[in-house]
Amino acid sequence: xxxxxxxxKVAIDFDxxxxxxxYPKIGKEKLFAFETMTELQKHGALLILWTFRAGKxxxxxxxxxRKKGIEFYAINKNYPEEEFDNTISRKINADVYIxxxxxxxxxxWSRIWQELSLYDELxxxxxxxxxxxxxxxxxxxxxxxxxxxxx
Numbered sequence: 001x002x003x004x005x006x007x008x009k010v011a012i013d014f015d016x017x018x019x020x021x022x023y024p025k026i027g028k029e030k031l032f033a034f035e036t037m038t039e040l041q042k043h044g045a046l047l048i049l050w051t052f053r054a055g056k057x058x059x060x061x062x063x064x065x066r067k068k069g070i071e072f073y074a075i076n077k078n079y080p081e082e083e084f085d086n087t088i089s090r091k092i093n094a095d096v097y098i099x100x101x102x103x104x105x106x107x108x109w110s111r112i113w114q115e116l117s118l119y120d121e122l123x124x125x126x127x128x129x130x131x132x133x134x135x136x137x138x139x140x141x142x143x144x145x146x147x148x149x150x151x
Contacts, residue, residue: 002117006044009073009094012037014051014061016100024057026064032109034068039113046073050092050099 012018018037020027037047049072053061062075074080078093096116100106 002043005040005116008040008045008096008116009048010040010045010096010098011048011050011092011094013099013101014049014053017098017106018061018065021100023053026060029068030109032113034065034070036109036113037070040116041070048073048077048092048094049075050094050097051076 015021015023015027017030018033019029022028041047047070049062049065051058051061054076058075062072065072074082076092077084082088098112
C-alpha cells in the first residue's frame with residue numbers, strides 16, 4: 001500500500017510548520033512533524049525543505065532536521081543538482097506543499113499524515129463505488145457493462 005507516496009515531491013516550510021515561529025532562532029518542534037516526515041520518506045516521498053531561511057539560519061535548520069533523522073532530497077531547490085540563477089523560478093516544483101501560510105492555516109502533522117496516507121483507501125472506495133454502479137446496470141439491463149458504465 002501507499003505506492004502513491006513513491007517519488008511524491010513534498011515541499012515543506014520550516015518556521016511555523018516543522019517548528020514553532022522563533023526566527024532567527026529555531027522554535028519548539030511541532031507535534032508529529034518528524035514522525036510524519038520519517039514515514040513519508042519511508043514510503044518513498046521526496047522531501048524538499050522550502051524556506052525563507054538562508055545562510056547561517058538555513059544551515060542551522062538543515063542541521064536541526066538532520067539530527068532528528070531527516071535528510072532532505074533538496075533544499076530550496078527543485079532537485080539537488082540545481083544551480084540557481086536568474087533564469088530559474090524560485091517557485092519549487094512539488095506535488096504537495098506543506099506550509100503554515102495555507103488558507104485556513106496549518107492543519108497539523110496528524111491531519112497531513114491522514115490525508116496523504118488515506119489516498120489509497122479513498123481511491124479503492126471510489127473504485128468499489130464505480131464497480132457497484134456497473135453491477136446495478138447489469139441487473140437493470142441484463143447485459144454486461146463494457147466500459148465506464150456503457151451498455
